[in-house]
Amino acid sequence: MRHGFRRLVLAPAVVVLAVLTWVTLPVWLLVAAALSPVLPGRWRALRLLWLLVLYLTTEALVLVVLLGWWLASGLGRRVRTPYWEGVHYDLVQGVMWVFFREARRVLKLSITTDGPAPDAHPGVPILVACRHAGPGDSFTLIHALMHWYQREPRVVLKDTLAWDPAIDVLLNRIPARFIAPNPGPDADLASLVHALASGLDENDAFVIFPEGGNFTEERRDRAIARLRRLGLERMAQRAEQMTTVLAPRPGGLIAALDAAPDADVVLVAHTGLDHLLTVGDLWRALPMDKQIVMRWWQVPREEIPQDREARIEWLFDWWERIDDWIKQNRPEDRGPRGG
Known part of the structure; x- marks a missing residue:
């Protein structure tokens, strides 16, 4: 039951939320820029906004890619074969690279x-x-x-x-x-x-x-x-x-x-x-x-x-x-x- 809820409800919701975030991004940028001078730290609100946008965008793109691969693998019949397993590991590595590159750049981590x-x-x-x-x-x-x-x-x-x-x-x-x-x-x-x-x-x-x-x-x-x-x-x-x-x-x-x-x-x-x-x-x-x-x-x-x-x-x-x-x-x- 929980698996079905996560995949049939949460996954589409994440994609929709990512699209809405990009559509309304100018508004969020203005709000974050207005808040940054009154918050401690250097441009804290803008940094956090960018990380949230990055997370939602990556999450949505990954879900779309995974759906495409599920279809390409014969509706999931071959998705656990060595070839597709290697492809999914490459995706994990790519996502980790993006997140940690941005963590170094935005968070100075x-x-x-x-x-x-x-x-x-x-x-x-x-x-x-x-x-x-x-x-x-x-x-x-x-x-x-x-x-x-x-x-x-x-x-x-x-x-x-x-x-x-x-x-x-x-x-x-x-x-x-x-x-x-x-x-x-x-x-x-x-x-x-x-x-x-x-x-x-x-x-x-x-x-x-x-x-x-x-x-x-x-x-x-x-x-x-x-x-x-x-x-x-x-x-x-x-x-x-x-x-x-x-x-x-x-x-x-x-x-x-x-x-x-x-x-x-x-x-x-x-x-x-x-x-x-x-x-x-x-x-x-x-x-x-x-x-x-x-x-x-x-x-x-x-x-x-x-x-x-x-x-x-x-x-x-x-x-x-x-x-x-x-x-x-x-x-x-x-x-x-x-x-």
């Missing part, structure tokens, strides 16, 4: 990566476990994987993102899965992850966020309490020592390790937008003039334990290392940016 070079994993599939915090970090990671590391990501995402009709349609045509933020006891997440991580080839990357959600103090407290309810007091104590990340939930990554026995693991930490948690935070930060720093670590498969309990210890060890890195590289600790 830059991304710096530190770690293994793109050719550090030749001919080897990778499992990517990333810290989850700040707005859009999943999109930043996907952009980095596709643009710099030339990988086709398979990703597990919150089902709330599927309310965006373009994301809903597009990611249902490539290897990706939407899951509920708090799945019920009957949800077999291990089987879902195992299926998605199976059959990876040399240019694939399976992406998972072991924390299960963006970092907040409330979620951190709940994660620690959950460990105690499960009788895992030692893990709870370790989680209390980690102040910038949530305690990782190992089930998904372990299922991926079992499904992809030849894959290396890449751990990813990032910082720069961690403190932007609400719409108000984002508004006050415009224009951002921020730098996102991403740190990557490659772990060869032979260094990863085989035993489940040892793997949990290994994951907690890495999350403690990520926590330490974030504490040392938060924007306020790096000093002023040059240039």
Whole structure:
């Protein structure tokens, strides 16, 4: 029912809204220009208006393209073949390139990566476990994987993102899965992850966020309490020592390790937008003039334990290392940016 509503109602509504926005754009430009002198920041209203226009326009164009490809693929009968899957990945990469180019230009947002070079994993599939915090970090990671590391990501995402009709349609045509933020006891997440991580080839990357959600103090407290309810007091104590990340939930990554026995693991930490948690935070930060720093670590498969309990210890060890890195590289600790 929700799928039908999103695709039959929301998708056409987005296209209509994009057309109306362009028709009335002169009015919006005048309003934004009038508001800009009385709002803090440099031309904040105009910058935000341009980003909204860009988002609506791109969303509408993508939906039209996806409809055309659905027709061209035999009313969807061939849409999941390797050829069409590659075409859809190219579309994702193109959209990410447009958004991040405009983010650099309009928001003064830059991304710096530190770690293994793109050719550090030749001919080897990778499992990517990333810290989850700040707005859009999943999109930043996907952009980095596709643009710099030339990988086709398979990703597990919150089902709330599927309310965006373009994301809903597009990611249902490539290897990706939407899951509920708090799945019920009957949800077999291990089987879902195992299926998605199976059959990876040399240019694939399976992406998972072991924390299960963006970092907040409330979620951190709940994660620690959950460990105690499960009788895992030692893990709870370790989680209390980690102040910038949530305690990782190992089930998904372990299922991926079992499904992809030849894959290396890449751990990813990032910082720069961690403190932007609400719409108000984002508004006050415009224009951002921020730098996102991403740190990557490659772990060869032979260094990863085989035993489940040892793997949990290994994951907690890495999350403690990520926590330490974030504490040392938060924007306020790096000093002023040059240039």
